[in-house]
Amino acid sequence: MAERVGSLVTDPKLRDRLSALKASLEEGLDRVDPHHRLRGRPVSYDVTGGQTLEITFRDVPSIGESEVLGVKQLLGAKSFCSVTPQSAERLTVRFVVSLA
Numbered sequence: 001m002a003e004r005v006g007s008l009v010t011d012p013k014l015r016d017r018l019s020a021l022k023a024s025l026e027e028g029l030d031r032v033d034p035h036h037r038l039r040g041r042p043v044s045y046d047v048t049g050g051q052t053l054e055i056t057f058r059d060v061p062s063i064g065e066s067e068v069l070g071v072k073q074l075l076g077a078k079s080f081c082s083v084t085p086q087s088a089e090r091l092t093v094r095f096v097v098s099l100a
Contacts, residue, residue, distance in 0.1 A: 014047075014099060017099060021076075021097060024075065025071070025074050025075065028070075032067060037062060037064075038067065038093065042057070043057050051100055052098055054094060055094070055095040057092070058086060058092050060086075060092070060093050062091065063083055063091060068083075068093075072095070078098050079097040080095070081093065
């Protein structure tokens, strides 16, 4: 799991917000991902422009709408999801969350 978030963020309120989002995702992922399509996959957390958090899962075999909606519910903020092919058998699933 990439930990680039902490090294880039100096604002204590923003660091707390990022920690809360990450904890919510880690604690609730088993509940919203019963087929373990996201759990255990390589994941990275990147702050972009100081305004958004990108959470990227790689090597995902497939993803259903219920898993996407479950993760968005865990994040609890306005968020977007994109799914792109990584290879013929694997997907990249990216969630973008507004930090504002």
